Amino acid sequence: MKGRLFFVLFIAILMSSSCRNSSNKNSEFVFPEADSIPVGEAEKLSTEAIEEISKNITSPVEIANLLQLMAVPYSPDYLASSIDANKQTTAFDKALSLGILGADLGYLNMYEKTGTSIDILSSIRKLAEGIRVGQFFDFETIKRLSLNKSNLDSLLFLSIDSYTQIDKYLRDNDRGQLSSLMIIGVWIEGQYLATQVMKEYPDPMLRDRIGEQKIILNDLIMLASPYCGRDKEFNSLCRNLQEIKDVYRDVRITYTLGEPESVEENGGLVIRQTETSVVEMTNEQLAGIIELTKRIRDKLILNN
């Protein structure tokens, strides 16, 4: 009888832990004001709202895709190679580095640079284990897909899904500060990549993408705000994010109106948006963004 009870309990635990998390969401979203986020408001953010904010951060895969469209060649110089996973002592450093290297992994995956991505994967593994989230990263499968070069989509899915699961786990377990650090790390490295490429290969599309980051800066600050008073490291990071916000202050994004055009094609629907966003950013403003991004990103990776 005892054996049967044990068996039933074990199966129940096994089944509940092996199911993919899914959520039924049924809430209204309030979009943040463009220029102000009181810290008190940020503290009141629900877990669900924070989860949504994290989805708004530009994926490094999208930036790498844009670089490929521009025919920008791959360069290892953009990577945060100086991060040594063994030297990360605090959870703050580990989580932030996990985000930075996650962005690098997205860049490497898109350019199918498998040799380097294996090195980065090893560092990611150590960092993830260091904050006890290694179980969400299927290193062996990602490594196999990376070496095979056969299925970029599966590789992207597994890499992105691992980060999504880590993010959710950290938030669900009251370790939201680490999740925020990871997301901020992803964004800073993606922004670094975009701005460094812009210096070497100026392009209007990339220039716009850099300017458009103003749209999500408030979200980024909101992610960090609840933890700004937590310790010296967080306080410094929050000041850095505020500096970035300041350098973007006079960048303007305007919109032109229009109705979407649609046409049926091969059983699907093709929509072309005629409404447009237009970035107004001077060369001086752009130079300021490039310089500040580099300074902050270098400081973060050299601190490690």
Added chain:
Amino acid sequence: MKKYLITLLILLAAGVLVKGQASDPLVSNCITTAGPGSKYLKDFRVQLGKASTAGDLRYKAQMSLWKNTKYRFSMCNSEDSKGKLILTLKDDANKTVFSSFDQKTGKTYPYIDFTCNKSGIYLLNYDFIDGQQGSGVGVVSMVK
């Protein structure tokens, strides 16, 4: 007892094997349907019971979409789903950009290719037609 232990070992081995694959076959199959030139970005797993009243689409999620990017929004349903998954995309002013369900004709589109020309945060609204019970996934990819 021995019988149970053997069963447990088999189940554990199966669990390890399943972990090595994508965690949800519906998601991985749906990613495949997006086509060889597409690049996966995000997925939204939607599981809803029957709606008690007709109204707004119930599953809502935000996502930033960027100018000069062509996105593919694919919708896939699990075999046992009673309803068909649909998506309506709204911009940050709550203006509908597109819907995969044409209310006039009753036609649903399994995927939408959307060329974004206005960067911003968009609201994805998923539900099953007529608020039916269902299980499905929406996958967002980039296409050339």
